[in-house]
Amino acid sequence: MSHISFAALLALLPFAACDGYDPPPSTSLVQPSDGLWTQNTPVQLQFSEPIATDSLVVTVWPYELDEEGDLRPGTAPLVDGCTVATSPCGTFEMALDDARTELTITVNETFADSEGVPLILEVHAGLRDAAGRTRRVDDWFDFQISPLCGNDPVDIDLQTGVISLTANLQVLPIWLHLYMDMAIDPETGLATVVGSFAKVTEGLPTNYNHPDGFWLPLDVAGWSVTFDGCLIDRKDGTFFFQSDPFDVNITVLNTIPVTLAGFQVQGTLAPGSQVDGRDFASGTLSTTGGSFGDPPNNVDPITSAWDGFSFLADEIPEGLPRTCEADPCAEMDAEGGDCQLPSPWTPGAVCPAEE
DSSP states (O other): OOOHHHHHHHHHHHHHHHHTTOHHHHOEEOTTTTSBBTTOOOOEESSSSSOOOOOOEEEEEEOBOTTOOOOOOOOOSSSEEEEEOOOTTTEEEEOOOTSSSSSEEEEETTTTTTTTSSSEEEEEEBBBBBTTBOSSOOOOEEEEOOOOOOOOOOOOOOOSSEEEEEEEOOSSSOEEEEEEEEETTTTTOOEEEEEEEEOOOOOOOOTTTTTGEEEEEOOTTOOOEEEEEEEEEEESSEEEEEEEEEEEEEETTEEEEEEEEEEEEEEEEEOSSTTSOOOOOEEEESSSSEEEEEEEEEEOOOEEEEEEEEEEEESOOOTTTTTSSTTTTHHHHTTTTTOOSSSSSSOOOSSSSOO
């Protein structure tokens, strides 16, 4: 698989400037209306124009990428080279509409063993339109199939309850880093999260994802939000987390207003699963749209993989807004940051009652 390079993009510009240039078909992933896919939710792809049916080839991979963003050697596809003609590919079914502009994928039980973790849907290079114009690069889309979140007890032992989140917001484009402080009600699986913006130590790559490179700005660059969700015990030592959708309104780089509509975080938590005993989490975050700048420029929906690790107790920065504190925003507010938690703060039953 390959991504279009900057050099290749430059090479296309003269053609794009010519009158009458007709590009090959492009593909977009359609966001589900409630922000997540389950085994009962069709996965839909939209094409910019009618495609040649026999040119459509789809592969699904586990999200096993190296530091360069390439698949790790030896990674095996979960669905390999499925076409409309060969569908169903196991329980993975593809149907192209009569206009040949929308593909509907019914996943059924295909990803029963991969629920709650990020996956990659690849549309192979070679996609062409009726006139024979052919797309020369693969298209990758992050997605995941989520288990249905119930209202059941969970017995989960997280190291500190604070987990990092690192994700590529793609359409902005920036990498998002968060401290996520999770408080979980063991009786119901309901959870409240306070997410605080983190910066990465200067000199580290923008996609650095380990807590030892995170630091907390409390001043005008800092911000915190809160959201609710629930957990499911997967009965294999892992737990699936699904947040409720909410809108994020923040300022990036102290100057750029950003709105992310329908923001959701999904993923699987694996307590103590790392060699050093840290908890690990991975999944996808998604939005239904949004805007940036003033005046606002609309941005497309996002579905992007994320991962993270637990912070050790001595790695949790002073002043970090914590879900079960009486006044989580005290230090950030004092330093001029944008702590968006309601005041007075009442996290509810997810926090232990005071003795």
